Amino acid sequence: xxxxxxxxxxxxxxxxxxxxxxxxxxxxxxxxxxxxxxxxxxxxxxxxxxxxxxxxxxxxxxxxxxxxxxxxxxxxxxxxxxxxxxxxxxxxxxxxxxxxxxxxxxxxxxxxxxxxxxxxxxxxxxxxxxxxxxxxxxxxxxxxxxxxxxxxxxxxxxxxxxxxxxxxxxxxxxxxxx
Numbered sequence: 001x002x003x004x005x006x007x008x009x010x011x012x013x014x015x016x017x018x019x020x021x022x023x024x025x026x027x028x029x030x031x032x033x034x035x036x037x038x039x040x041x042x043x044x045x046x047x048x049x050x051x052x053x054x055x056x057x058x059x060x061x062x063x064x065x066x067x068x069x070x071x072x073x074x075x076x077x078x079x080x081x082x083x084x085x086x087x088x089x090x091x092x093x094x095x096x097x098x099x100x101x102x103x104x105x106x107x108x109x110x111x112x113x114x115x116x117x118x119x120x121x122x123x124x125x126x127x128x129x130x131x132x133x134x135x136x137x138x139x140x141x142x143x144x145x146x147x148x149x150x151x152x153x154x155x156x157x158x159x160x161x162x163x164x165x166x167x168x169x170x171x172x173x174x175x176x177x178x
Contacts (some may be wrong), residue, residue: 001013001021001022001023001024002024003023003024004024004025005021005023005111007016007056007057010022010023010056020126024083025052026052028151029048029052030043031150031151032151032154033045033046033049034046035151035152035154036154036155037155038115038155039103040100040103040104040107040155041155043096043099043100043103044100045154046096047093047096050092050093050096051157052090052156053089054086054090054153056090056091057082057085057086062082067116076114084173114158114170115169117170119160119170120166120169121158121169121170121171121172122161122169122170122171122172123171123174124136124171124172124173124174125174127148128151129148129149129150129152131146132153132173132174133145133146133147133152133153133173134146136150136157136159136171136173139161139171140155140159140160140161140171141143143160144157144173153175154175155170155175156172156173156174156175157172157173158171158172158173159171159173
């Protein structure tokens with residue numbers, strides 16, 4: 001679906017059509033998940049997917065009993081399952097955020113090394129499938145993946161670029177946006 005769906009809408013459509021239904025965000029996360037190649041890219045996609053999934057847990061367990069136990073102290077199995085899922089997702093998010101901090105610290109070291117080199121940094125920025133990677137390959141004589149598909153580039157790439165008047169720059173191929 002080319003729009004946002006509530007968890008209830010998604011569940012009802014899946015029941016009616018007997019197939020998996022994705023909204024726009026879900027589809028983009030699926031594509032990113034399949035194409036992320038670097039550790040940082042994979043961690044970021046998983047983190048985004050878990051945050052998306054966590055916000056969609058409400059009422060996703062309506063097939064389980066949702067009555068409360070005695071004196072309101074105990075939830076039914078549905079409540080217990082939702083809370084267990086939230087806890088597991090929150091624990092995984094915390095772990096991923098820690099892993100991402102380590103990867104980002106390494107990237108800061110690499111960036112600091114590049115800043116000691118007297119080159120300008122130029123980034124190709126634009127919509128997904130606009131030809132950024134193709135231009136990147138032509139300018140740098142590289143062979144990064146360039147395909148006629150949405151989100152073919154999910155990890156930024158950096159290469160040296162020889163400028164027409166003898167100078168050099170660092171050229172970055174970036175992730176496209178919608």
